[in-house]
Amino acid sequence: xxxxxxxxxxxxxxxxxxxxxxxxxxxxxxxxxxxxxxxxxxxxxxxxxxxxxxxxxxxxxxxxxxxxxxxxxxxxxxxxxxxxxxxxxxxxxxxxxxxxxxxxxxxxxxxxxxxxxxxxxxxxxxxxxxxxxxxxxxxxxxxxxxxxxxxxxxxxxxxxxxxxxxxxxxxxxxxxxxxxxxxxxxxxxxxxxxxxxxxxxxxxxxxxxxxxxxxxxxxxxxxxxxxxxxxxxxxxxxxxxxxxxxxxxxxxxxxxxxxxxxxxxxxxxxxxxxxxxxxxxxxxxxxxxxxxxxxxxxxxxxxxxxxxxxxxxxxx
Amino acid sequence: xxxxxxxxxxxxxxxxxxxxxxxxxxxxxxxxxxxxxxxxxxxxxxxxxxxxxxxxxxxxxxxxxxxxxxxxxxxxxxxxxxxxxxxxxxxxxxxxxxxxxxxxxxxxxxxxxxxxxxxxxxxxxxxxxxxxxxxxxxxxxxxxxxxxxxxxxxxxxxxxxxxxxxxxxxxxxxxxxxxxxxxxxxxxxxxxxxxxxxxxxxxxxxxxxxxxxxxxxxxxxxxxxxxxxxxxxxxxxxxxxxxxxxxxxxxxxxxxxxxxxxxxxxxxxxxxxxxxxxxxxxxxxxxxxxxxxxxxxxxxxxxxxxxxxxxxxxxxxxxxxxxxxxxxxxxxxxxxxxxxxxxxxxxxxxxxxxxxxxxxxxxxxxxxxxxxxxxxxxxxxxxxxxxxxxxxxxxxxxxxxxxxxxxxxxxxxxxxxxxxxxxxx
Numbered sequence: 001x002x003x004x005x006x007x008x009x010x011x012x013x014x015x016x017x018x019x020x021x022x023x024x025x026x027x028x029x030x031x032x033x034x035x036x037x038x039x040x041x042x043x044x045x046x047x048x049x050x051x052x053x054x055x056x057x058x059x060x061x062x063x064x065x066x067x068x069x070x071x072x073x074x075x076x077x078x079x080x081x082x083x084x085x086x087x088x089x090x091x092x093x094x095x096x097x098x099x100x101x102x103x104x105x106x107x108x109x110x111x112x113x114x115x116x117x118x119x120x121x122x123x124x125x126x127x128x129x130x131x132x133x134x135x136x137x138x139x140x141x142x143x144x145x146x147x148x149x150x151x152x153x154x155x156x157x158x159x160x161x162x163x164x165x166x167x168x169x170x171x172x173x174x175x176x177x178x179x180x181x182x183x184x185x186x187x188x189x190x191x192x193x194x195x196x197x198x199x200x201x202x203x204x205x206x207x208x209x210x211x212x213x214x215x216x217x218x219x220x221x222x223x224x225x226x227x228x229x230x231x232x233x234x235x236x237x238x239x240x241x242x243x244x245x246x247x248x249x250x251x252x253x254x255x256x257x258x259x260x261x262x263x264x265x266x267x268x269x270x271x272x273x274x275x276x277x278x279x280x281x282x283x284x285x286x287x288x289x290x291x292x293x294x295x296x297x298x299x300x301x302x303x304x305x306x307x308x309x310x311x312x313x314x315x316x
Numbered sequence: 317x318x319x320x321x322x323x324x325x326x327x328x329x330x331x332x333x334x335x336x337x338x339x340x341x342x343x344x345x346x347x348x349x350x351x352x353x354x355x356x357x358x359x360x361x362x363x364x365x366x367x368x369x370x371x372x373x374x375x376x377x378x379x380x381x382x383x384x385x386x387x388x389x390x391x392x393x394x395x396x397x398x399x400x401x402x403x404x405x406x407x408x409x410x411x412x413x414x415x416x417x418x419x420x421x422x423x424x425x426x427x428x429x430x431x432x433x434x435x436x437x438x439x440x441x442x443x444x445x446x447x448x449x450x451x452x453x454x455x456x457x458x459x460x461x462x463x464x465x466x467x468x469x470x471x472x473x474x475x476x477x478x479x480x481x482x483x484x485x486x487x488x489x490x491x492x493x494x495x496x497x498x499x500x501x502x503x504x505x506x507x508x509x510x511x512x513x514x515x516x517x518x519x520x521x522x523x524x525x526x527x528x529x530x531x532x533x534x535x536x537x538x539x540x541x542x543x544x545x546x547x548x549x550x551x552x553x554x555x556x557x558x559x560x561x562x563x564x565x566x567x568x569x570x571x572x573x574x575x576x577x578x579x580x581x582x583x584x585x586x587x588x589x590x591x592x593x594x595x596x597x598x599x600x601x602x603x604x605x606x607x608x609x610x611x612x613x614x615x616x617x618x619x620x621x622x623x624x625x626x627x628x629x630x631x632x633x634x635x636x637x638x639x640x641x642x643x644x645x646x647x648x649x650x651x652x653x654x655x656x657x658x659x660x661x662x663x664x665x666x667x668x669x670x671x672x673x674x675x676x677x678x679x680x681x682x683x684x685x686x687x688x689x690x691x692x693x694x695x696x697x698x699x700x701x702x703x704x705x706x707x708x709x710x711x712x713x714x715x716x717x718x719x720x721x722x723x724x725x726x727x728x729x730x731x732x733x734x735x736x737x738x739x740x741x
Contacts, residue, residue, distance in 0.1 A: 054530050071533065075319070079530040085523030089334060101326045102531035104319065143527075 003184035005030040005154050007067070008051040009027045011060035013043075022164060022210040023060070028187050029203070032221050033180055036189040037198040038206035039295055044189040044245070045082045047206065048158050051187075053078060065153055075104040078132040080151035082159045082189075084143055092118065092142045095131060099146030102194035112148055112162045144172065148179060155179055157188035161195050181271050193288040205291060207298040215288055224285040224293055225257035233276030253279070323532040327540025329353030332547045333517060336457040347507065348556055355504075373404040373488070373606030376420055378411050379644025381435055383461060390460040395722035403453040406431050417442045419571065421480050427488055430454050435581045436461055439475045442474035446479045481584070490594035494658035497604075500679050501612050502651040508549050509619040512541055517636050520628075534716045539708070542620050549616060551610070554721075598688040607693050610680045615677035618707055619647060650675040658682035670696065 006028035007169040013021040021043040028034040038044045053070030065073045097110030105113075118127045121143060129271035130137050132213070133143050140163055148155055157176075161169050176186055176199055190196055196203055197217055205213040205220070213220055231253050232239050239248055239254065244266075258266060263282060270277060285293075317325075335341055343658040363535040377387050391406045400643045404427075409415065429450035433641045434440040436458040460474035528537045597604035622643055630636040650672070657669035657679045669679035680696045 051532055071712065075529075079527070081321065081523065081526045081530065083518075083523040083526060085525070085527050087330075087522060087524060089336065089338070098326070099329055099531070102323065102528065104322070148526075274567055 003066075004151075005032075005066075006034075006051060006062075006064055006187055008047070008062040009060055011047055011050045011057045011062065013046050013055070014051060019209055023216075024204075024206060024209075024211045025060075026051060026187070026204055026211075027214075028185060030185050031180065031183060032185045032201040033044070033176065033199050035195055035200035035203040036187065036191065037191065037193065037203055037291060038189070039191060039314055042206045043209045044206055045158055048156055048187070048189060049268075052077065052082050052156060060138040072117050073154075074152045075150070077104070078147040078150065078155040078184075080144055080147045080155075080157045084136075084140055084163075086131045086139055086143055086299055087147075090132060091128050091130055092123075092256045093127050095142055096149050097141075100149040103150040103152070105150040113149050114145065117149065118142075121175070121208070140164060141168060141171070144175070148175070148184075151182070151184075152277075153184055155184050155186045157186065158191060159191055161192055167197070189276050191288070193291055197287040203287075207295045208302060212294050212298055218297060220287055220294075221284055222260065223290050225259050226231075226263070227254050227283050227285060228254075228258055229279070229281045230254045230270070230277070231279035232270075233278040234274065235288060236276065239273075239275055242273045242275075258282075272288045320533065320536055323536035324540040324543055327528070327532070328543035329475070329539050330546060331541055331544030333512070334542070335548050336551065345552065345555060354499075360486060374407050375404050375431050375454055376407045376409060376417075377454060377457065378409045378415050378417060378420065378431065378433040379410050379436070384408050384463040385408060386464060387457055390457050390464065390484040394456060394460060398453075399451075401436050406457075409492050413537075413665055418478075418480065432458065434476075437471075437473055438656060439473060440478065441475045441691075442478045442479050442480055446477075451475075451477055451560075467505045467632060483511055490497060490598055490686045491659055491661065491682075493595060493597050494661070494685035495655060496656045497611075497681040497685060498651065498658050501608070501615050502647070502654070504549060504552070504612060505615045505619050506647055507544050508616060509623045510644075511548075512620050512642065513623045513636055513640055515541065515545075515631070516624060516627050520631070535712050538621075538624055538715050541624060542708075544619060545620060546613065546616060549612070551734050553612075592731050595610050597685040599684045599690055603690060607684050611677035611681040613702075614697065617704045618674060618677070618700070619643070619709040621704070621708045625707075625714035646674065650678065654678035658685075661686040665673040669697075673700060675706075676700050676703075 001206055006026055008024070008026040010023045010025055011021055012019070012023055023081070024047045025048065026034070026036065027237055036047065038042050046055070049055045050060070051062045051064075051070070053062060062070055063078055066069050070077075087098075090098065093111050093114045096114035097105075097107050100110035100113065101107050115124070115127060118124045120155065121141060123138065125139055126134055131142065134142070140205050144157070144160065146159070155176075160176075164172060173195065176188070186199075188199075200217055202216055204211050204222060212222070230243070233253065240249075243254055244256050244258055244262070247254050249255075268281075333343075369522070379387055383511065387408055388406075395402055409420075411433065415433065417433040417440060417670050421428050421431045427446050430448060430453075431442045432439045432454040433442075439455065441451045441454050455473055455475040458475065462473055490675050516525075519528070525537075528534075599607070620645075623640065626639050626643065629635050630639050650669075651673070653669045653675050655664070657675075658667035660684065661668055666679060666683065669675045670683060672679075676696060677700055680693060684693065
């Protein structure tokens with residue numbers, strides 16, 4: 001039986017009449033890196049806030065770290081909110097120690113660990129700089145260190161990569177992997193698929209307030225057919241007849257999509273046809289494509305519903 | 317230490333250092349100079365009010381039935397004849413077996429400068445200040461009555477003067493002290509409680525509040541902020557107390573007490589001068605200072621909690637100002653009420669001010685200046701503590717409901733009511 005570090009079930013939240021989160025469940029296995037993906041305004045941040053007990057859900061429950069209420073295990077959690085916040089007048093070392101102290105870490109130990117983290121990330125030169133003098137990216141790294149300085153068992157990062165340059169993004173990815181190796185569970189939200197693709201063991205895709213997909217990155221990619229580009233050596237004759245319906249010719253190439261189990265029969269047909277193979281590429285779609293596909297499907301469903309409602313209203 | 321308390325101290329430490337370790341704190345420390353200026357103005361106005369309400373005080377003659385009318389007639393003659401300031405109004409009482417002139421001199425609600433009792437030939441005169449004009453005037457009255465009766469040469473009265481050692485009815489000075497206590501508590505409370513809202517606005521602006529809310533219970537954040545500012549207040553008070561004590565010690569070593577006394581005696585207002593140097597609150601200085609500190613803490617907690625709770629509903633500095641205004645007006649109203657109470661000890665206004673929770677700390681501090689009863693302060697502190705608990709509880713819930721909300725701040729009362737009704741976690 002899987003041990004879940006996060007068990008958020010059927011979380012629902014209304015803001016006035018607007019349903020911001022609709023029965024979202026997040027089950028994050030212990031020791032995993034879990035991504036919550038979704039377009040802007042999908043409900044990711046609200047879901048994370050409810051999961052952590054920062055705001056109360058209108059319905060649903062959240063249990064963390066083996067079934068505890070979020071409030072009772074605050075000291076075992078590290079959290080980087082979407083809206084970054086640090087006291088501008090504080091020095092980086094103090095800011096990190098302060099965030100650690102909030103989670104029960106001794107101040108002196110917090111300062112020591114701050115030095116270690118900053119050195120590891122190549123930021124030791126700004127450790128005694130005031131936050132207001134730092135670049136946005138550096139301040140963000142300081143806040144990130146502050147949220148993990150107490151060695152939490154669960155790390156929740158809301159859009160951690162936004163605002164970081166590629167170098168700092170790389171540093172952050174390294175930090176996330178290292179924290180997982182330490183034994184922490186990481187839950188983060190993003191709308192940048194490349195990070196999720198590289199880091200996540202499992203993902204949930206939230207769109208229009210509800211969870212639309214949950215599984216591994218491969219499972220998400222498998223939602224779309226494979227893309228094939230075929231170039232026959234001998235184009236004479238009816239090539240299209242042996243290809244799946246919808247195959248499109250572009251110059252000498254044929255482009256079409258096939259399901260995963262159709263690859264071998266296709267190869268057999270090509271070989272038997274005598275057209276030969278001058279070029280062949282079969283590629284699996286990326287997470288980006290899967291994400292766009294899922295979100296578009298949801299949007300299309302909403303638009304269809306809206307049109308149906310409009311027709312119904314005009315008929316009435 | 318429990319995690320809850322530890323969290324409170326972490327937040328308090330941060331807030332305390334954020335205020336104290338800045339150059340602007342020096343400006344804050346110097347605020348009393350401004351306060352003293354304002355206090356002098358306020359004190360002058362209050363003293364005018366007090367004088368007009370109280371008149372010029374009184375002198376009392378306790379005499380046998382046969383002496384009452386002659387004394388009244390002598391007073392009428394001499395009062396007009398005396399040059400300069402007129403003596404305080406004469407109050408005549410018929411001597412009774414158990415009348416104690418010291419007790420009469422200490423009666424509350426009147427400023428009694430001297431009390432004469434006993435036979436007119438050798439009266440006992442209890443004075444508030446040694447060698448006072450009031451005592452001398454009473455002796456003059458006795459001599460005048462004796463002279464009038466003898467219709468010829470007569471030996472002047474031989475009064476036995478006594479100085480009232482303790483608890484003299486220096487009501488004017490004590491009321492001034494009470495008013496000063498009210499003023500200091502009011503100004504400090506307003507200054508510091510207002511800062512708490514400013515800090516909260518800064519945190520909402522910096523988005524730090526979400527980090528705090530995620531890491532510790534909001535109750536800890538709330539109480540930590542109050543505690544941090546209380547620490548600032550205590551540092552502030554300690555600094556100025558040390559300055560005052562140091563200044564006093566330096567003055568004592570520099571000034572010649574004899575010269576000071578002579579200067580006082582030479583003054584036409586000798587009574588007032590010595591009163592100013594010798595004023596003592598009715599409860600004594602140590603108790604008065606301690607109880608004032610306790611009342612300041614209560615006042616600060618009450619007002620700070622309201623400011624934080626309501627301030628958390630605001631999203632912008634403008635909204636904070638608008639929401640803070642009614643609280644400031646309320647506090648100014650409480651100050652006015654307490655000023656009235658300080659000028660009229662024992663009146664119904666004073667009683668009302670002592671009961672209303674938001675004016676109670678200031679009014680009770682004023683009472684400690686004029687009334688020597690001490691047990692009543694325990695009762696008052698208990699009463700105020702109940703209100704502090706109520707206000708803090710309610711404000712924490714408002715704080716929770718408002719601090720992370722991105723919705724329209726103008727519906728804070730709905731959210732607050734909902735949070736309270738739901739027994740928000």
